[in-house]
Amino acid sequence: MSDLSDLYQSVILDHNRSPRNCRAMTDAHREAEGFNPLCGDRLRVWVRFGAGDLIEDVSFEGIGCAISQASASLMTTAVKGKTRAQALELFDRFHDLVAGEPPVPPGRSLGKLQVFEGVREYPSRVKCASLAWHALRSALADEPAR
Numbered sequence: 123m124s125d126l127s128d129l130y131q132s133v134i135l136d137h138n139r140s141p142r143n144c145r146a147m148t149d150a151h152r153e154a155e156g157f158n159p160l161c162g163d164r165l166r167v168w169v170r171f172g173a174g175d176l177i178e179d180v181s182f183e184g185i186g187c188a189i190s191q192a193s194a195s196l197m198t199t200a201v202k203g204k205t206r207a208q209a210l211e212l213f214d215r216f217h218d219l220v221a222g223e224p225p226v227p228p229g230r231s232l233g234k235l236q237v238f239e240g241v242r243e244y245p246s247r248v249k250c251a252s253l254a255w256h257a258l259r260s261a262l263a264d265e266p267a268r
């Protein structure tokens with residue numbers, strides 16, 4: 123295993139062990155659920171908006187594999203403080219990273235989210251890594267939360 127994938131591994135393990143923003147939110151404006159039947163991952167995402175469509179707070183709770191938990195944790199840290207539009211753009215970029223056509227577009231580093239780049243080699247794990255993002259997108263969609 124290369125040093126780089128060691129680093130990626132440690133980020134995922136860290137976020138799985140101590141997930142950030144892992145709590146139910148009682149004053150959320152939106153919420154949505156995600157379920158990945160392939161792996162059994164299940165989670166719920168909450169979003170609270172501030173002024174100007176800013177995502178003031180975002181949290182999640184759920185059960186699932188290390189990749190789904192770490193991805194949910196990293197997702198919350200990535201979109202907190204962003205606008206709704208920026209978060210949706212990030213969703214697209216993350217989706218490209220884990221499930222888009224190769225190669226990954228250059229100059230589009232996603233910071234810590236880049237740790238999930240390796241997932242694209244394991245199609246069965248793509249849904250684990252993208253579950254929280256799909257739940258976020260549902261929560262941000264204009265339709266009422268499901």
Ligand code: ZN
Pocket residue numbers: 158161162163186187188189190249250
């Ligand atoms: Zn999973």
